[in-house]
Amino acid sequence: xxxxxxxxxxxxxxxxxxxxxxxxxxxxxxxxxxxxxxxxxxxxxxxxxxxxxxxxxxxxxxxxxxxxxxxxxxxxxxxxxxxxxxxxxxxxxxxxxxxxxxxxxxxxxxxxxxxxxxxxxxxxxxxxxxxxxxxxxxxxxxxxxxxxxxxxxxxxxxxxxxxxxxxxxxxxxxxxxxxxxxxxxxxxxxxxxxxxxxxxxxxxxxxxxxxxxxxxxxxxxxxxxxxxxxxxxxxxxxxxxxxxxxxxxxxxxxxxxxxxxxxxxxxxxxxxxxxxxxxxxxxxxxxxxxxxxxxxxxxxxxxx
Ligand code: CP
Numbered sequence: 001x002x003x004x005x006x007x008x009x010x011x012x013x014x015x016x017x018x019x020x021x022x023x024x025x026x027x028x029x030x031x032x033x034x035x036x037x038x039x040x041x042x043x044x045x046x047x048x049x050x051x052x053x054x055x056x057x058x059x060x061x062x063x064x065x066x067x068x069x070x071x072x073x074x075x076x077x078x079x080x081x082x083x084x085x086x087x088x089x090x091x092x093x094x095x096x097x098x099x100x101x102x103x104x105x106x107x108x109x110x111x112x113x114x115x116x117x118x119x120x121x122x123x124x125x126x127x128x129x130x131x132x133x134x135x136x137x138x139x140x141x142x143x144x145x146x147x148x149x150x151x152x153x154x155x156x157x158x159x160x161x162x163x164x165x166x167x168x169x170x171x172x173x174x175x176x177x178x179x180x181x182x183x184x185x186x187x188x189x190x191x192x193x194x195x196x197x198x199x200x201x202x203x204x205x206x207x208x209x210x211x212x213x214x215x216x217x218x219x220x221x222x223x224x225x226x227x228x229x230x231x232x233x234x235x236x237x238x239x240x241x242x243x244x245x246x247x248x249x250x251x252x253x254x255x256x257x258x259x260x261x262x263x264x265x266x267x268x269x270x271x272x273x274x275x276x277x278x279x280x281x282x283x284x285x286x287x288x289x290x291x292x293x294x295x296x297x298x299x300x301x302x303x304x
Contacts, residue, residue, distance in 0.1 A: 003122040006131045007173040021293035039068035045098035049105045062291035121298040129163045136169035138287040151178035158184045159218035166259045188229035217258045217267045
């Protein structure tokens with residue numbers, strides 16, 4: 001694997017091998033000194049042109065746990081505000097010695113362009129509404145650790161599918177790992193062209209919820225226009241929110257995931273968000289181990 005840009009072409013054995021490595025790195029993170037020398041001398045740059053809490057910090061934590069150095073870039077306060085291009089920014093960071101860049105950008109395809117321009121390894125940290133592959137891997141790891149595997153599970157991805165890069169990554173990776181995925185959303189929040197996606201569609205959450213093993217909630221992405229395509233937030237909550245009433249309709253062993261940040265009171269009620277079956281913080285913790293596995297794979301370190 002040279003870069004990690006998308007889950008669309010990822011095979012089952014490659015995904016499972018990354019998840020197996022991540023399981024091992026969770027054990028490292030649980031040690032009194034949670035660090036191994038595997039990537040000593042390597043440098044990981046986080047180039048985030050859009051906001052992030054989880055992905056950026058998680059990659060930085062992962063790099064440090066592998067003893068790599070980190071370079072952190074944000075457009076505000078950088079020379080991007082003086083007109084410097086993405087290409088020149090990338091080549092500048094590479095000239096400082098970065099071996100790998102994690103790129104988040106609002107433009108679909110930006111990480112692919114970076115991979116063409118630079119000699120560095122590239123990880124897609126989220127490009128527009130297109131792909132977010134490490135989110136999908138950490139979600140798969142969380143489901144696997146909680147329910148034992150994805151084979152035969154019914155997973156509902158609920159909410160703003162249209163503007164979601166997380167949905168686009170998960171709706172390929174989850175079926176690759178054996179799950180049966182249904183996208184559940186108002187018709188206006190489903191993408192226009194889902195031909196070739198290995199998923200089913202529904203607009204009736206109440207009809208689906210009792211059969212789901214995993215409820216995967218998505219935030220309405222107001223910054224990408226998500227709230228403009230349904231009548232009101234209260235109408236959205238009434239039809240698609242995971243309220244306490246709907247939570248009570250779930251199978252006893254079903255779990256709830258959310259990529260974060262959550263809009264409490266919209267896609268998920270406050271009480272459900274704090275329930276032990278809502279695995280949001282497990283996802284965050286597993287994300288560090290998944291990103292260690294990805295960095296280790298791409299930078300070819302040796303185990304420590
Ligand atoms: N899930 C996710 O990508 O979160 P951040 O935007 O905080 O990185």
